[in-house]
Amino acid sequence: MAQPQQARSIKTRRTILEAAGALFGAIGYAATTTEMIIERSGVPRGTMYFHFPSKEAVADAIVAAEADVIVPPVRRLKLQSLIALTYRYADVLMHDPVLQGLVRLSVDRVQPSHGEPWRTAHRSLTELIRAAAENGELLPSVEPERFATVLQSAFTGVQLSSQVSTNRKDLPERVTDMWRYLLPGVAIPGLLPSLSLPDLPD
Structure with missing residues (x-):
């Protein structure tokens, strides 16, 4: 069973991926910015970059x-x-x-x-x-x-x-x-x- 901190990390990561996925699906990869992903996900900027250093990294995680x-x-x-x-x-x-x-x-x-x-x-x-x-x-x-x-x-x-x-x-x-x-x-x-x-x- 995942520890509380690990569970929160998994949930946060999923929140970011869902926000990015919704944006990629609606307007495409090129038109989506990291700022838009941060705003839609509602996570702090530092948290976003802790999990994903770039928009490309988010896309790679979605591809996987x-x-x-x-x-x-x-x-x-x-x-x-x-x-x-x-x-x-x-x-x-x-x-x-x-x-x-x-x-x-x-x-x-x-x-x-x-x-x-x-x-x-x-x-x-x-x-x-x-x-x-x-x-x-x-x-x-x-x-x-x-x-x-x-x-x-x-x-x-x-x-x-x-x-x-x-x-x-x-x-x-x-x-x-x-x-x-x-x-x-x-x-x-x-x-x-x-x-x-x-x-x-x-």
Whole structure:
């Protein structure tokens, strides 16, 4: 169990990341200043610089925060795990300013390191799709890396259009529409009735 001082430090760090994530997500990395992060987070200037010496350091911490989100939920079918992962990501994206900031950083790519979440997610998707193929769940024509690229691009477009239209309030419904059009082109026909849409987080 974390000691009181350590717990406060973790909470303060999270407060700073949430403030920065909200700003990055709303106006982008380039337009966000350290002063804006300090003001939005409400932490003293010295505390801010104790945890993060620069705006770049804050962004790096946000980039590193994706790992827990892209762990696929366990399902009997690998393709169902892939579906569940997209709903889980959508659910967190709707409520977590840190992930919202990370997505904007990945899209804008002002710094080379900001593209790492995109590459990490692509590798994770490819591995899961490859497992589904090895399990006999996909059509023989499906190439895991190419499908991962298509899925990642489709999800990015879906979440961006949802953000513009409804501030992501309808994101789960848009993810469902995405899968309804994608699945017939990748899953073996006999598997389709066994796949659940939506597959929402517990």
